[in-house]
Amino acid sequence: MSPVIIVTGASRGLGAAIARQLLSPPIAANVVLVARTESGLKSFADEFPNQVAYLTGDLSTNRVNEDAIKLAISKFGKLDGIIFNAAILDPIAKIGKADISEWKKLYDINFFSLIVALKEAIPYLKETNGKVVFISSGAAHHYFYGWGAYGSSKAATDHLAATLAAEEPDIFSISLDPGVMDTDMQIDLRDKHGSEMSPSEHERFLKLKSEGGLSPPEVPGNVAVNLVLNGGPEVNGKALRFTAPELAEYSK
CATH class of the missing domain: 1.10.287 (Helix Hairpins)
Known part of the structure; x- marks a missing residue:
């Protein structure tokens, strides 16, 4: 039976590269695609009409995150994995010039949307021994001038991945830096x-x-796909760059 995977931020870039690999042979997964803009998602649905369900909306809205999980279950009957790829970079500004409302908007998309989706998804992921891949960033560990909002949200994401792995032993979780x-x-x-x-x-x-x-997005995208399908206990709960030695078997 084909795996059922949700991919957020799937209309372009890394998300689109991940979606295409999942949808194409030999994997031929059933995929729920989520993004703010419809055009890229509709193209996938037209190309893979029996494998794609999609949802457009702003992930800062709780309903979108919850509805993505419900769509996977109603359309395909189960949920095997999620790749949380959607994120925004703005605002880029020094802390002394921070617009707090913009920081909160970034956190709603980059971090709190993950928790909303996970709360809905965990019961289904436990049924399938599901796997969750959080797309992180080197900015979680290395300071970049003006990137306080983005970098700290990705550091929080790394912690969330470790927490999920500790709390839910039936669910695989990893935070992946795609370079x-x-x-x-x-x-x-x-x-x-x-x-x-x-x-x-x-x-x-x-x-x-x-x-x-x-890097072409297909390169780290391949690692993300292999992890959401076959992630093992040796990397469960970790935060790793896609080139890490521990992930060598997932880059093939």
């Missing part, structure tokens, strides 16, 4: 946020692009 990828987030960092970052950090992102240092 620096060639996605729209990098375009925004290069083109829109230079004045909000330190010059040296902005230059680093410019050089990563010009010198070919950005």
Whole structure:
């Protein structure tokens, strides 16, 4: 029986790369796709009409998170895994200039939406010995000028993954740092946020692009897919970069 997986932030970038691998042979999973914009999701539904259900909406709204779980159960009858990929980077600003309402909005999407979804999903995931992959970031462990909101939300995500693994022994959980990828987030960092970052950090992102240092999203996406299908106890509850030696078998 085909696995049933939810992927958030699935309309582009890493989420779209993950969705395509899950949907394509030999996996051919049934997938619930969630994102704010419909166009990318509809394209998947048109290409894989019997395997895709999708939901559009802002993940800061609790209903969207709960409805994604309900959709998986009503459409496909079970839930085997979730890849929590959706996140926002803004606001980028020094703490002394923080807009607290913008920090709260980021946390609603990057962190609290995960808890809302998990509360609904845990009973179903326990039935299938399900697996949860949280997409994290190197910013959870390394300071970047002006990234206090984003980085701290990802550090909280790492902790949430460990907590889920400890509290729910029937559910696999991992927090995965996908590295620096060639996605729209990098375009925004290069083109829109230079004045909000330190010059040296902005230059680093410019050089990563010009010198070919950005990973295609399909590379860490492959690791995320293998973990949501086959994640094992040796990495349960951990926070790891996709290139970590512990994940070598999941990169094949």
